[in-house]
Amino acid sequence: MFSGPVASPRVLAEYERLVPGAAERMIGCHLRSEAVAADAVEHLSRAEAVAVLTGVIGAQVLTVGALIAGAILISAGHTVGALAAIVPGVLGAASQVVAAARRGV
Numbered sequence: 808m809f810s811g812p813v814a815s816p817r818v819l820a821e822y823e824r825l826v827p828g829a830a831e832r833m834i835g836c837h838l839r840s841e842a843v844a845a846d847a848v849e850h851l852s853r854a855e856a857v858a859v860l861t862g863v864i865g866a867q868v869l870t871v872g873a874l875i876a877g878a879i880l881i882s883a884g885h886t887v888g889a890l891a892a893i894v895p896g897v898l899g900a901a902s903q904v905v906a907a908a909r910r911g912v
Contacts, residue, residue, distance in 0.1 A: 813837050870899035 814822070819830040873896030880889035 812841075866899055866903060870896050870903065872896075873899065 813819070813834060819833065822829040822833065873892050877889045877893030877896060880886075880892055
């Protein structure tokens with residue numbers, strides 16, 4: 808038995824003696840496994856970046872939309888509807904300001 812990603816050279820030599828080509832196949836298998844793991848991490852990182860970007864843009868669109876809707880409703884004389892639109896817009900804007908302040912932007 809061995810511990811680690813690949814057996815020691817002595818153990819690999821023994822495998823090679825019993826089954827010619829075994830050491831090369833074992834190392835190749837390990838290298839393919841490492842490549843697959845690295846690929847998976849890269850794909851997850853990209854997916855997370857897209858999700859964060861979508862969330863940030865979506866939050867800004869909803870905030871601005873709510874504030875515009877509130878302004879339109881105020882100008883049309885619908886004060887209660889305007890408050891219903893402006894309050895979530897203000898909360899959305901406040902959350903974005905807090906997030907930006909925490910990032911140091």
